[in-house]
Amino acid sequence: MRIEESDIPALARGCAVLGTGGGGDVRTGALAAARAVREHGPVPLVGLPDLDDDTLIVPLSGIGAPTVSHEMIHGEDEPRRIAAEVERLFGRPPGAVMSSEIGGSNGVAPVAWAAALGLPLLDADGMGRAFPEVQMVSMYVAGLPADLVVMSDVAGNVVTIRPVDGLWSERLARAVCVASGSSALMADYVLTAASARGAVVEGTVGRALAIGRATAGASDPLEALRQELGAVRLVTGKLTDVERRTTGGFVRGTATIEGTGADRGRTLTLELQNENLVATEDGAPLAMVPDLITVVDTETAAAIQTEGLRYGQRVTVLAWPCDPLWRTGKGLETAGPRAFGYDLEYTPVEELAEARRHG
Amino acid sequence: MRIEESDIPALARGCAVLGTGGGGDVRTGALAAARAVREHGPVPLVGLPDLDDDTLIVPLSGIGAPTVSHEMIHGEDEPRRIAAEVERLFGRPPGAVMSSEIGGSNGVAPVAWAAALGLPLLDADGMGRAFPEVQMVSMYVAGLPADLVVMSDVAGNVVTIRPVDGLWSERLARAVCVASGSSALMADYVLTAASARGAVVEGTVGRALAIGRATAGASDPLEALRQELGAVRLVTGKLTDVERRTTGGFVRGTATIEGTGADRGRTLTLELQNENLVATEDGAPLAMVPDLITVVDTETAAAIQTEGLRYGQRVTVLAWPCDPLWRTGKGLETAGPRAFGYDLEYTPVEELAEARRHG
Incomplete structure (x- = not known):
C-alpha cells in the first residue's frame, strides 16, 4: 500500500x-x-x-x-x-x-x-x-x-x-x-x-492506521478503540487533579481521575514522565510501563497527550499489552518500571486485570 | 632528524x-x-x-x-x-x-x-x-x-x-x-x-627545540633566550600582585610586575585569559595578542605558565612577534585583541618598542 x-x-x-x-x-x-x-x-x-x-x-x-x-x-x-x-x-x-x-x-x-x-x-x-x-x-x-x-x-x-x-x-x-x-x-x-x-x-505503521480508522464513524468510538487495541478499560471518569512539573522539557507529575457512572467512588492515579507510566488505584497498580496506558476523551476516543490534560475533562483510561520484546529480561531492564524509578515488580496488564476480576 | x-x-x-x-x-x-x-x-x-x-x-x-x-x-x-x-x-x-x-x-x-x-x-x-x-x-x-x-x-x-x-x-x-x-x-x-x-x-617544532636548547649551558640564559626569540624585554622585576579567577577551567586575571634594578620605578600589568594577552605600563600597551608575551624566571629563563605565577617571583617579561598569518585582517579578527574583548587597536610589538625608544 x-x-x-x-x-x-x-x-x-x-x-x-x-x-x-x-x-x-x-x-x-x-x-x-x-x-x-x-x-x-x-x-x-x-x-x-x-x-x-x-x-x-x-x-x-x-x-x-x-x-x-x-x-x-x-x-x-x-x-x-x-x-x-x-x-x-x-x-x-x-x-x-x-x-x-x-x-x-x-x-x-x-x-x-x-x-x-x-x-x-x-x-x-x-x-x-x-x-x-x-x-x-x-x-x-x-x-x-x-x-x-x-x-x-x-x-x-x-x-x-x-x-x-x-x-x-x-x-x-x-x-x-x-x-x-x-x-x-x-x-x-x-x-x-x-x-x-x-x-x-x-x-x-499499519497498526497506527488501523487504530486511527477504528473510531471513524463508529457509533461507540470508545468501545471500537478498546476492541481494536485489545485494551482493558481501567476507569471512566473526570480528571480532578493534574500535577505537572516541566523540568527542562521533561514533564513529570500525576493525574487523578475520579470515576463516574458505573465507576463512581473509584479513584485512579496516573504517574507521568512525559508518557503515562503507572496507573494505580488505592495504592495498587492496575497497569505499568512498558505496557501502554492512554487517556482518551470518553466521547470521541481521541487520545489526550500529557500536555493536554486539563481539570474537568471527561476521560477513559485504557491499557493494553506492549510488544513481547519489552517483557523480556533485557526489555524490562531497559524500560520496565524500575528503569523509571518505580519500585514495582512488573506484572502484565492482563494479569492485573484477571486478578481484579477474581479478587 | x-x-x-x-x-x-x-x-x-x-x-x-x-x-x-x-x-x-x-x-x-x-x-x-x-x-x-x-x-x-x-x-x-x-x-x-x-x-x-x-x-x-x-x-x-x-x-x-x-x-x-x-x-x-x-x-x-x-x-x-x-x-x-x-x-x-x-x-x-x-x-x-x-x-x-x-x-x-x-x-x-x-x-x-x-x-x-x-x-x-x-x-x-x-x-x-x-x-x-x-x-x-x-x-x-x-x-x-x-x-x-x-x-x-x-x-x-x-x-x-x-x-x-x-x-x-x-x-x-x-x-x-x-x-x-x-x-x-x-x-x-x-x-x-x-x-x-x-x-x-x-x-x-624545530623552533621549540631550538628555544629549549638556547638556554642550556648558557652563561646568561635570559639573554640567550631573548636572542633566540628575537624578543623585546618588557620588564625585569618582581611579581607583586596576581589576581586570578578560575571559571570553569578558564583562568582570567591580571599580574603586576614591579621593576627592579634598571627597571626600578616601573610597573607592568599583564592581562591574562589562560594565555598572557596584553602587557601595559601606565595604561599604555607594550605588547598585545596575537604577539607572544611570556613570563620567565629571570635567573633560569624557564617559562612560568599562568597557573604557576606566585607573589614574589623574580621574573622577566619577554614579547616577540607572532607569525605573519595572525597579523592579516582575518588573523586579527580571529585572535586579535578585540576577539578577546579588549578595546585595543592591534599594534605590532616591535612598533610599540620602537615608539618607546623614540618617545
Whole structure:
C-alpha cells in the first residue's frame, strides 16, 4: 500500500494513541507529512519481507533535549544530509526509512522524511509506543550494537557518533542536540533488512492506521478503540487533579481521575514522565510501563497527550499489552518500571486485570 | 632528524615558552612523549616539502572544556581510533601527525601520538603559540573549510563532526568534550600536504627545540633566550600582585610586575585569559595578542605558565612577534585583541618598542 495525504489524519490519531501521553504533538508531524506527500507524492509502505537482506534501513526520529520525542518540524535538508552521510559510510544509499518511535509526532513525521528522500517507509518501528530515552529501542533490547548515530540539525551540521554502548550513545547524542539548539534529526542503529528481523517492532505503521480508522464513524468510538487495541478499560471518569512539573522539557507529575457512572467512588492515579507510566488505584497498580496506558476523551476516543490534560475533562483510561520484546529480561531492564524509578515488580496488564476480576 | 627521548626536555621547555602562559602544563605532555618514544622508538620529524601532495596530515590536540589546551594524557587508543576513522573517511591512512597548538602540553604530546601510530611528526603547527578556542588556528585563518572534526575519548567513543563553519565546529566539539567527561583527543582540519601549504605555521617544532636548547649551558640564559626569540624585554622585576579567577577551567586575571634594578620605578600589568594577552605600563600597551608575551624566571629563563605565577617571583617579561598569518585582517579578527574583548587597536610589538625608544 501507499500512504496518501488522506491517510495522514488516521495515522496521526493512531500515533497519538500509541504515544501513551508522550511522543510529541502529533499535529506537528501530521502537518509535515501532509505537506511532503502533497509535494512528493504518496509514500510506499513496505514490510520487512519485501526488502532484500542488504537493503539499508534508516530509523529516523526528531530528538529534543532532554527527550527523544521532539515535535519541531525538520525540513527536507536534514533527512537528505543524513541519507548522504549514510551512503558515504556504507557505500550504498539507504533503501527505506523507519520510524524509531511510532508513538506521537515521531510516528507520523517519517512519512515526510521518506517522501523527501523518495524512499518507502518500513511498516515497523523501534518501540511500538513512545519512550523518552535514546537507548529505549527494540534494536538495543535485541542486542544490536549501538555503534552508529548520525545526526543533523537545522543549521546544517552533521555529526556521526560511534559510541561504545547505548548509554554513551544517549549521552553524546543529547549533548550534540543541546549544542544544536535542542533539536536535531537522528538516525540511530542504521539497519540492514537482515539485521532488522527480530530487532524491530513490525507492523506498527499499519497498526497506527488501523487504530486511527477504528473510531471513524463508529457509533461507540470508545468501545471500537478498546476492541481494536485489545485494551482493558481501567476507569471512566473526570480528571480532578493534574500535577505537572516541566523540568527542562521533561514533564513529570500525576493525574487523578475520579470515576463516574458505573465507576463512581473509584479513584485512579496516573504517574507521568512525559508518557503515562503507572496507573494505580488505592495504592495498587492496575497497569505499568512498558505496557501502554492512554487517556482518551470518553466521547470521541481521541487520545489526550500529557500536555493536554486539563481539570474537568471527561476521560477513559485504557491499557493494553506492549510488544513481547519489552517483557523480556533485557526489555524490562531497559524500560520496565524500575528503569523509571518505580519500585514495582512488573506484572502484565492482563494479569492485573484477571486478578481484579477474581479478587 | 628524529625526535629522541633525550630531545623531549628541550622540546618541552620550548613549548612552555611558546605557550605564553597557557597551553597546559608541558610536564604532562613531556611525560607521555618520553614514555612513548621509549616504547616505540624515535619519531621522525619531517617538513612539508618531504611529503607527497596527497599525504594525509592529522592535526591532533587534547581538548578540554572549556579550553583547547588540556593536559590530560591520552593513551594510545585515542590516536589509533582517530587514525582508523580518518582512514575510513578518506580511504587511505594518515601519513603524518601535526600538533594543532605548539604552545604548552599540546606541543609535546603529539610526539607520543605520532610514536603510537608509527607516523612522522610534521615540523609545523596550527598556531605557532597557544590559543584557547578551536577556531583560533591557522587553517581557519587561511580559509580552509572547517568541515571535519574527529574526536575520541578515554571511554572509546568516536565522534565525527561535519560542521557548517568554524564556530559550529567549536560549539559542537565543546559539547561532545563536556559529555565525554571534559577531555578528548581531537583531529581538526584533516589536511593533505598540498592543502597544508600556506595554511600551517611551519618549522615550529624545530623552533621549540631550538628555544629549549638556547638556554642550556648558557652563561646568561635570559639573554640567550631573548636572542633566540628575537624578543623585546618588557620588564625585569618582581611579581607583586596576581589576581586570578578560575571559571570553569578558564583562568582570567591580571599580574603586576614591579621593576627592579634598571627597571626600578616601573610597573607592568599583564592581562591574562589562560594565555598572557596584553602587557601595559601606565595604561599604555607594550605588547598585545596575537604577539607572544611570556613570563620567565629571570635567573633560569624557564617559562612560568599562568597557573604557576606566585607573589614574589623574580621574573622577566619577554614579547616577540607572532607569525605573519595572525597579523592579516582575518588573523586579527580571529585572535586579535578585540576577539578577546579588549578595546585595543592591534599594534605590532616591535612598533610599540620602537615608539618607546623614540618617545
